[in-house]
Amino acid sequence: MPAAIEEATRVLKSNNFKITKQRTAMLEFLVNTATKRFVEVTSIDNFMRQTFPKMSHNTIYRNISEFANLGIVERQVQGDRASVKFQCDFQHEHHHHFICSNCGKVIELKDCPLSEEITSQLDGCKVTGHLFQIYGLCPQCASLTNN
Amino acid sequence: MPAAIEEATRVLKSNNFKITKQRTAMLEFLVNTATKRFVEVTSIDNFMRQTFPKMSHNTIYRNISEFANLGIVERQVQGDRASVKFQCDFQHEHHHHFICSNCGKVIELKDCPLSEEITSQLDGCKVTGHLFQIYGLCPQCASLTNN
DNA sequence: ATTTATAGAGTAATCATTACTATTAGAGTT
DNA sequence: AACTCTAATAGTAATGATTACTCTATAAAT
Structure with missing residues (x-):
């Protein structure tokens, strides 16, 4: 298991969140696609529901929101869609992007x-606060655009 | 008529937009409520449709969008809602808020x-660009919050 | 293995925003 | 002032992201 997922799992556990198949699958997806990169929540929703057809919107949005509260992901609004990126280094110092x-x-x-x-x-x-x-x-x- | 509305009207005219009752009413509302202040588009929508029950969402959102393109209003996303403020001084120099x-x-x-x-x-x-x-x-x- | 509360599935609702089409009305011209 | 032409609007409905709700399943503690 990648170190980033282990660390996120630790954070979840120490905050009394349960380690479920769904959460682990979401963390895996985030590590693969949203490391150092913002990904739209809707595309997470789409992917997860394709891969796990029984997963409900609710589960995905709730977990994203919990991950954000715990600092596992960082949220932002891009255009009119919500996006998140995986927060590799927890508790790292204040910076901008x-x-x-x-x-x-x-x-x-x-x-x-x-x-x-x-x-x-x-x-x-x-x-x-400031942005x-x-x-x-x-x-x-x-x-790519130059060509 | 307030100078701000006259100026906005000039901008509309010089870009071949028609001066309609609906646009004038929206400009009046914006000058009154959204000068030096961001106001949510949904509240503009609500107010305009209360005051002019025949006005459609379409008209309101389209005009807001056109005003933004012409620099008459400034847009931003606040939380997950779109907000606008009236741009009193057109073509003023680059600054932040x-x-x-x-x-x-x-x-x-x-x-x-x-x-x-x-x-x-x-x-x-x-x-x-930057923000x-x-x-x-x-x-x-x-x-107010202190008390 | 039992228990208990949290998390998830399934379904539907909500709410901002946009699409579509027929109708209306600016505003330029005669 | 009537005429024309096109942009703007009304009315209606659709779309699409997000949330609510209720019942069931399951993580994890004992």
């Missing part, structure tokens, strides 16, 4: 642009 | 955090 708008591939950025200079413009506000993302084409997709 | 997650109020930020230091990490990528937003509570909503 370049996201390929063609294939969903993610590149981690080193710096967080939130500065004192910026927050000082928000007197009286209670800042709770910084760069969009474009990854090297592979960029070279 | 603080957005109140309670009331949708917007505060414009002075600086764009996209730096050479950051883009140099994306060798081979074709950067097409930077700060979330939190505006002064009014923050003081």
Whole structure:
């Protein structure tokens, strides 16, 4: 079993979630397709239900949501669809992403642009979060488009 | 007629869009409720159809979409709903926003955090856009929550 | 092996958004 | 002011992602 799945399994267990066939199958799919890459939840739904025709939407969406709460996957909204990517390194430090708008591939950025200079413009506000993302084409997709 | 609506009307006309009662009514609603503030498209839909019971979803969503293409409104996804705000100053320079997650109020930020230091990490990528937003509570909503 | 609560299956509902078609009405022209 | 032509709208229904609900199955603790 890949280390990433073992680690996710540990997280589930230590939070009193049961290790079911369905959850393991979803983790396997996520490790294979959504590592360093955002994948639409609908395509997870489609794949899982093709592979396991008895699986219900409910199970898939609920598990994705639980995985997200536990930090096993990271969620985002791409266009008007929800996407997730597998969070390989749990508890890694705060960072932001370049996201390929063609294939969903993610590149981690080193710096967080939130500065004192910026927050000082928000007197009286209670800042709770921020979002910084760069969009474009990854090297592979960029070279495909050039031809 | 407020100047903002006159300006939006000019933009529509110069792009060969017709000035209809429905569009004018929508612009009025947007100026009143969505100036410096993001408002959910569903609430625009609800309001317009209450005020003008013969208006169809189609008309509302299509016009919102056209307004967005013309730069009359700015779109964003808040949670899983689409929101828009009226773009008071057309063709104003590139900037980012603080957005109140309670009331949708917007505060414009002075600086764009996209730096050479950051883009140099994306060798081979074709950067097409970026998103930077700060979330939190505006002064009014923050003081309400404190009590 | 027994027990108990969580997870899943199956089915249907919900809700935002879009499609389609016949009709209406801007706005330019005579 | 009437005429024309095309874009815009109304009305209706479809679509598609997500969620709700109830009954059953199963993980895992004892």
